[in-house]
Amino acid sequence: MDGVNSGRDTVHRNSGDLSEEMTKNLILQSQEAKKRSYCPYSKFRVGAALMTSDNSVITGCNVENASSNLGLCAERTAISKAVSEGHKSFKAIAIASDLCDQFISPCGGCRQFMREFGSDWDVYLTKPDSSYIRMTVAELLPASFGPEDLSKEKVFNILNEY
Amino acid sequence: MDGVNSGRDTVHRNSGDLSEEMTKNLILQSQEAKKRSYCPYSKFRVGAALMTSDNSVITGCNVENASSNLGLCAERTAISKAVSEGHKSFKAIAIASDLCDQFISPCGGCRQFMREFGSDWDVYLTKPDSSYIRMTVAELLPASFGPEDLSKEKVFNILNEY
Amino acid sequence: MDGVNSGRDTVHRNSGDLSEEMTKNLILQSQEAKKRSYCPYSKFRVGAALMTSDNSVITGCNVENASSNLGLCAERTAISKAVSEGHKSFKAIAIASDLCDQFISPCGGCRQFMREFGSDWDVYLTKPDSSYIRMTVAELLPASFGPEDLSKEKVFNILNEY
Amino acid sequence: MDGVNSGRDTVHRNSGDLSEEMTKNLILQSQEAKKRSYCPYSKFRVGAALMTSDNSVITGCNVENASSNLGLCAERTAISKAVSEGHKSFKAIAIASDLCDQFISPCGGCRQFMREFGSDWDVYLTKPDSSYIRMTVAELLPASFGPEDLSKEKVFNILNEY
Ligand SMILES: [Zn+2]
Ligand SMILES: [Zn+2]
Ligand SMILES: [Zn+2]
Ligand SMILES: [Zn+2]
Numbered sequence: 001m002d003g004v005n006s007g008r009d010t011v012h013r014n015s016g017d018l019s020e021e022m023t024k025n026l027i028l029q030s031q032e033a034k035k036r037s038y039c040p041y042s043k044f045r046v047g048a049a050l051m052t053s054d055n056s057v058i059t060g061c062n063v064e065n066a067s068s069n070l071g072l073c074a075e076r077t078a079i080s081k082a083v084s085e086g087h088k089s090f091k092a093i094a095i096a097s098d099l100c101d102q103f104i105s106p107c108g109g110c111r112q113f114m115r116e117f118g119s120d121w122d123v124y125l126t127k128p129d130s131s132y133i134r135m136t137v138a139e140l141l142p143a144s145f146g147p148e149d150l151s152k153e154k155v156f157n158i159l160n161e162y
Numbered sequence: 163m164d165g166v167n168s169g170r171d172t173v174h175r176n177s178g179d180l181s182e183e184m185t186k187n188l189i190l191q192s193q194e195a196k197k198r199s200y201c202p203y204s205k206f207r208v209g210a211a212l213m214t215s216d217n218s219v220i221t222g223c224n225v226e227n228a229s230s231n232l233g234l235c236a237e238r239t240a241i242s243k244a245v246s247e248g249h250k251s252f253k254a255i256a257i258a259s260d261l262c263d264q265f266i267s268p269c270g271g272c273r274q275f276m277r278e279f280g281s282d283w284d285v286y287l288t289k290p291d292s293s294y295i296r297m298t299v300a301e302l303l304p305a306s307f308g309p310e311d312l313s314k315e316k317v318f319n320i321l322n323e324y
Numbered sequence: 325m326d327g328v329n330s331g332r333d334t335v336h337r338n339s340g341d342l343s344e345e346m347t348k349n350l351i352l353q354s355q356e357a358k359k360r361s362y363c364p365y366s367k368f369r370v371g372a373a374l375m376t377s378d379n380s381v382i383t384g385c386n387v388e389n390a391s392s393n394l395g396l397c398a399e400r401t402a403i404s405k406a407v408s409e410g411h412k413s414f415k416a417i418a419i420a421s422d423l424c425d426q427f428i429s430p431c432g433g434c435r436q437f438m439r440e441f442g443s444d445w446d447v448y449l450t451k452p453d454s455s456y457i458r459m460t461v462a463e464l465l466p467a468s469f470g471p472e473d474l475s476k477e478k479v480f481n482i483l484n485e486y
Numbered sequence: 487m488d489g490v491n492s493g494r495d496t497v498h499r500n501s502g503d504l505s506e507e508m509t510k511n512l513i514l515q516s517q518e519a520k521k522r523s524y525c526p527y528s529k530f531r532v533g534a535a536l537m538t539s540d541n542s543v544i545t546g547c548n549v550e551n552a553s554s555n556l557g558l559c560a561e562r563t564a565i566s567k568a569v570s571e572g573h574k575s576f577k578a579i580a581i582a583s584d585l586c587d588q589f590i591s592p593c594g595g596c597r598q599f600m601r602e603f604g605s606d607w608d609v610y611l612t613k614p615d616s617s618y619i620r621m622t623v624a625e626l627l628p629a630s631f632g633p634e635d636l637s638k639e640k641v642f643n644i645l646n647e648y
Contacts (some may be wrong), residue, residue: 063241066307067397068392084222115244141597144619149585229596264469271436271555361621389634394595408567436556
């Protein structure tokens with residue numbers, strides 16, 4: 001965790017890092033995306049803005065359902081949208097909500113959905129005033145498993161036991 | 163259910179119906195969307211093409227996950243994408259898979275996700291040769307509930323009992 | 325659909341049918357299960373009682389989550405519980421809620437979860453006064469797909485094309 | 487993270503900790519539960535054994551679905567089962583799979599489902615030889631949100647802005 005940033009510079013961790021301007025813009029776009037939120041049940045609006053490896057920005061919002069567990073979070077909407085447009089490599093995702101006193105954090109389901117596309121990219125947990133905390137997917141989902149853990153060889157090894 | 167159509171005309175049910183050309187095009191776009199499928203686990207590619215009330219077409223594909231139940235169907239990807247772009251009123255959705263001997267049908271989860279945005283719109287269950295069955299959301303999910311069943315009044319009535 | 329039953333006899337459809345007393349008891353148990361509901365967000369309590377082929381009754385309730393789409397319906401709780409206790413063959417499931425003016429109906433996700441274990445078993449949509457509508461899984465999820473549609477042969481046929 | 491334990495003692499962290507014998511037994515029960523797994527699609531069996539605050543043990547297994555994202559993990563099956571039996575306070579959960587070279591770890595969705603019922607309880611990630619890693623829910627889901635973050639006051643504060 002990079003600690004709270006309220007407009008001040010953050011220490012840039014690696015070459016994949018976004019410039020301050022790109023970060024600001026990504027957060028702004030997550031706030032814009034929030035306005036599309038379909039949340040008649042919770043009234044809890046969430047937006048997300050995803051930056052792909054080629055610097056495209058793809059946005060999503062939460063889409064609730066009368067059967068609550070069939071709804072979708074903003075982050076998963078943005079990522080599935082990106083995949084459907086041919087992107088599978090991501091630099092960062094910013095998440096926005098209306099909670100003023102709390103950095104909005106991704107749920108465990110979204111962390112796993114992010115992790116499918118790598119562990120070493122950034123998640124910006126933000127407040128409406130655009131301050132943020134930056135964490136990697138790996139920091140948000142330690143001791144995780146992903147595609148490489150379900151490779152054919154491993155599955156075959158299990159199947160051969162039966 | 164309209165019965166199987168294999169290139170022959172279908173009886174058009176109401177004014178919201180798509181022309182034969184629009185239908186063909188929608189199915190074609192669902193087949194194109196299928197190519198974006200991220201399905202390393204099942205190898206089962208699915209695409210969807212959604213037509214909004216203003217005749218925009220928005221496509222989606224399935225996006226699987228190492229934790230299988232956190233994956234997403236093509237239909238939900240397309241619909242959440244549409245909502246995130248400001249659309250909430252839909253005319254039709256076409257679904258495409260690689261199954262040659264079967265019209266690909268939406269799962270129950272996707273039917274409920276569709277139904278959130280109305281019961282009276284069309285779902286095209288297709289085969290790779292572009293033949294199709296057309297059913298409404300209401301036909302696919304009879305005796306369903308949706309947003310209107312969870313209106314504030316009804317919820318308040320329940321809450322007042324406690 | 326059998327039509328509404330408000331205490332009067334229903335026409336029994338097949339030999340798998342429950343006696344009137346068993347039906348009453350199953351509905352009663354779904355109402356008892358409702359009391360276990362964990363629903364701090366919606367306050368919408370749901371209970372389910374599942375009868376297995378050997379006449380065991382297994383109950384479930386909805387279990388909500390702060391990340392709403394990670395919650396679970398009562399029906400899926402009951403069925404997964406049954407599977408974890410060695411049951412995979414079911415006769416009927418009764419669903420109970422607090423909605424007085426509506427027969428509580430399963431969501432699309434639960435219909436698909438039921439359908440995994442066959443199409444020809446009964447779902448009792450009930451009201452708090454124990455009146456009910458009885459529908460089969462097949463009636464609730466027409467044109468469905470299930471395990472037999474994803475058999476190895478079919479999947480191999482697809483894979484061989486690549 | 488407590489580090490790998492392969493039969494040797496672990497340092498007990500707090501009074502809620504399980505004795506070595508209880509731990510062994512919990513892991514054993516998760517392995518037994520694995521045998522109930524319904525996983526015709528992935529062949530990837532998972533079992534879970536959950537210890538409640540009153541030392542009851544409740545088990546679950548994964549229950550897959552032809553529509554893969556409607557399946558359920560073993561951990562969620564065990565927890566929803568426990569809730570349906572009146573338990574909401576947990577000490578520990580053990581998870582078992584057939585992967586010999588890897589400690590089976592909960593997916594993000596299950597971590598969030600666990601976290602609903604507190605952050606300060608233990609998860610045992612195990613191997614078939616009963617060796618394990620022990621982590622808390624908080625360690626597995628850092629910077630998480632739960633029921634207390636969606637309290638009525640906070641929601642009302644948001645709603646008042648509209
Ligand atoms: Zn989420
Ligand atoms: Zn689906
Ligand atoms: Zn349901
Ligand atoms: Zn899981």
